[in-house]
Amino acid sequence: MSEQKSKSPKAKYLLRDILADHYKIAWDAKKRGEKVGWCASNFPQEICETLGVPVVYPENQAAAIAAKGAGQRMCEHSEANGYSNDICAYARISLAYMDLKECKELDMPQPDFMLCCNNICNQMIKWYENIAKELDIPMILIDIPYNTEFETSEDRVKYIRAQFDEAIVRLERITGKKFSRERFEEVMKISQESSKAWLEATEYTKYSPSPLNGFDLFNHMAVAVCARGKQEAADAFKLLAEEYEQSVKEGKSTYRGEEKHRILFEGIACWPYLRHKLTTLMEYNINMVGTVYAEAFGVIYNNVDEMMKAYSYVPNAISFERALKMRVDAVTKNNCEGAVIHTNRSCKQWSGFMYELERRLREETGIPTVTFDGDQADPRNFSKAQYDTRIQGLYEVMEANKRGGNL
Ligand code: SF4
Numbered sequence: 566m567s568e569q570k571s572k573s574p575k576a577k578y579l580l581r582d583i584l585a586d587h588y589k590i591a592w593d594a595k596k597r598g599e600k601v602g603w604c605a606s607n608f609p610q611e612i613c614e615t616l617g618v619p620v621v622y623p624e625n626q627a628a629a630i631a632a633k634g635a636g637q638r639m640c641e642h643s644e645a646n647g648y649s650n651d652i653c654a655y656a657r658i659s660l661a662y663m664d665l666k667e668c669k670e671l672d673m674p675q676p677d678f679m680l681c682c683n684n685i686c687n688q689m690i691k692w693y694e695n696i697a698k699e700l701d702i703p704m705i706l707i708d709i710p711y712n713t714e715f716e717t718s719e720d721r722v723k724y725i726r727a728q729f730d731e732a733i734v735r736l737e738r739i740t741g742k743k744f745s746r747e748r749f750e751e752v753m754k755i756s757q758e759s760s761k762a763w764l765e766a767t768e769y770t771k772y773s774p775s776p777l778n779g780f781d782l783f784n785h786m787a788v789a790v791c792a793r794g795k796q797e798a799a800d801a802f803k804l805l806a807e808e809y810e811q812s813v814k815e816g817k818s819t820y821r822g823e824e825k826h827r828i829l830f831e832g833i834a835c836w837p838y839l840r841h842k843l844t845t846l847m848e849y850n851i852n853m854v855g856t857v858y859a860e861a862f863g864v865i866y867n868n869v870d871e872m873m874k875a876y877s878y879v880p881n882a883i884s885f886e887r888a889l890k891m892r893v894d895a896v897t898k899n900n901c902e903g904a905v906i907h908t909n910r911s912c913k914q915w916s917g918f919m920y921e922l923e924r925r926l927r928e929e930t931g932i933p934t935v936t937f938d939g940d941q942a943d944p945r946n947f948s949k950a951q952y953d954t955r956i957q958g959l960y961e962v963m964e965a966n967k968r969g970g971n972l
Contacts, residue, residue, distance in 0.1 A: 576805035577781075580788045583798055587621070587791050591674050594619040600677035600740050603659075603696070605689055606790045606862070607879045608682040608707060609872065611756060612733055614794035615749040616742045620680060621673045622791050627658040629787075631942035632836040633670040640943050653911040654942035656692035663696050678702050678739050680732075684709035684882040686914040703739055705732050709877050715887050717877040725873040752794045753872070757865065759793040762802035764863035769809035770854035770899050774824040776812035779853035780843055781819055783834045789862035822847045826963045829855035829896050829932075831923075832907030832915060833941040838949070845953050849960040855895040855904075881914045888918070889925050896930045902963045904934040905956065910946040933962040 595601050604613065604620035613620045630639060636654060643657035644650055646664060662668055666675060681693040681704060690706060697704035707728045712721070733744050766785075769776050785805065792798040812818060828846075830853040835842065846853065861880045866872040880888065896904065906923050909916045923934050935955040940946035 576801050576808050577785070579797070579801040579804065580785050583788050583792050583795070583801060586797075588673055591619040591621045595674040601674045602678045602680050603676035603693075604680040605682045605685065605693070607684050607864075607876060608680045609729060609732075609876055610791075610794050611749065611752050611872070612729070612736060612744075613680070614752045614756075616733075616736060616740065616744055618736060618740050618742060623659040623662075624655050625787050625790055626662065626671055626673050627655040627942055628836050629671045630658055630662075630668055631944075632839060634837060635668060635670045636837050636942040637944050639668065640945075653686070653688055653692070654940055655911065656688065658942060659692065660695065663699060676700065676702060678736075679704040680736075681705065682707045682709060682876070684876055684879050686881055686912070688914070703735070705735050707732055707876075709882055711882055712877060713884050715884055717874045721877065722870050722873045725877065726870060729869075729873065753866075753869075755796055755799055756794045759795070759799035759802055760789070760863040760865055762799055762806055763789045763793070764860065764865070766802055766806040766809060767859045767863070768898075769806065769813065772813050773827065773900060774818055775820060775827070775852055775854045775899075776809045776818050778818070778820040778843070779830065779856055780834070780839065782856065782859040783839070786859050786862055789859075793862065793864070820847075820852045822852070823850050824852040825850035826903065826960065827852055827854045827899060827901050828959070829853075829892065829899070829901040829904040830907070831856075831892065831904055831919070832909050832939075833858060833912060835907065835939045835944075835947050836942055837944040838939075838947055838952075841949055842952065845956050849956060851956070851960065851963075853905075855899040855901045857891045857895055860891075860895075885918055885922070889922055889929070892922065892926050893929050896926070896932060901930075901932060902966065903932050903959045905959065906934055906936040907939050908936050910938065910940045911942065933959060933966070935959045 591601050599619065602618060602620040603623050606622055606624045630636060636658060639658040639661040640654055642661035642665065648657055648660055679693045679697045679702065681690060683690050693704055709725055737744055767782055770779055788798050788801065828851055857880055864875045866875040904926060906919060908919060923936065927934055935958055937952045937955045938946065
């Protein structure tokens with residue numbers, strides 16, 4: 566297994582092309598004089614897809630800019646404009662882009678309207694409001710408040726649904742496009758096909774050894790964010806799942822090492838240091854096979870009300886107990902022997918209850934855990950030495966556990 570590597574899978578090129586097309590569609594629309602929006606990653610994409618309104622995703626852009634090494638430059642630009650260093654780095658990168666209008670690492674059209682949904686965090690409301698105010702453009706907010714209950718109640722569903730319906734009317738007015746119920750049904754069907762295929766592909770990490778390096782999912786999920794209502798995305802995810810199935814049969818993997826240990830990686834990747842994190846894990850023959858982040862974009866429902874519920878179950882909007890269950894399930898399903906927890910300086914919403922979640926995760930699963938300090942996009946908040954030491958520590962405990970608990 567260790568020396569066997571998958572040939573370049575076709576799905577990954579299809580996914581790369583879908584992402585490139587996504588930006589091209591927005592640029593072309595802008596050139597034709599159509600209105601283009603900036604959209605939150607977990608705003609119900611079914612609305613824009615049905616209306617045929619092009620949108621781009623500032624979080625995706627910020628992640629790509631950070632991965633290409635420009636996170637610090639862009640963050641510093643926003644800080645020089647008076648934005649606090651404590652604000653999420655995605656917001657600082659995006660606010661810098663709004664101001665500069667260009668970034669050689671990844672350009673996208675400037676917005677004519679903003680689509681915000683706070684099911685990921687409330688910080689995003691202020692970020693999007695600032696852009697709307699600066700550029701004097703409209704903003705639509707779908708408020709999905711943090712849910713302290715395990716299930717989403719029917720009154721919450723009604724509250725979200727009323728805003729969903731209102732957002733359609735407002736977007737029709739802004740763009741001059743008409744919402745078709747027939748097309749909406751079709752988009753919901755494709756979105757389900759695509760979300761199910763995406764989730765199916767992510768589940769192949771349960772095989773031991775896994776046919777994929779779990780970090781592959783961090784790259785592919787950009788398509789789950791920005792194109793899950795498109796047939797091409799559904800087809801590409803199906804192909805991805807088929808390729809993983811074939812790899813299981815042939816004993817191949819995209820993980821280029823010998824998988825001796827399997828871990829859960831908790832939190833958003835540190836995009837500027839993705840390679841470093843991978844290399845360190847591979848030095849210890851550790852494969853990342855568990856993450857709830859990839860699953861965050863597999864939105865499953867059977868009707869419109871269930872869609873409202875699905876958007877209220879994204880990781881940052883759910884109760885502590887539901888969040889814990891997601892992690893325990895990921896550890897159990899994927900046979901993880903340890904967990905690496907990213908204490909993300911940018912994402913207070915995600916990291917806030919992580920200390921208690923880590924404690925409960927250890928209690929419920931019995932696996933060792935380590936934490937490291939980092940940031941998904943600001944490279945100044947990550948220390949390679951600290952990360953490496955924590956991975957080494959985890960490796961030693963996992964090795965000892967394999968030997969029966971003797972260090
Ligand atoms: S990384 Fe966290 S703080 Fe930043 S936009 Fe996403 S959810 Fe909000």
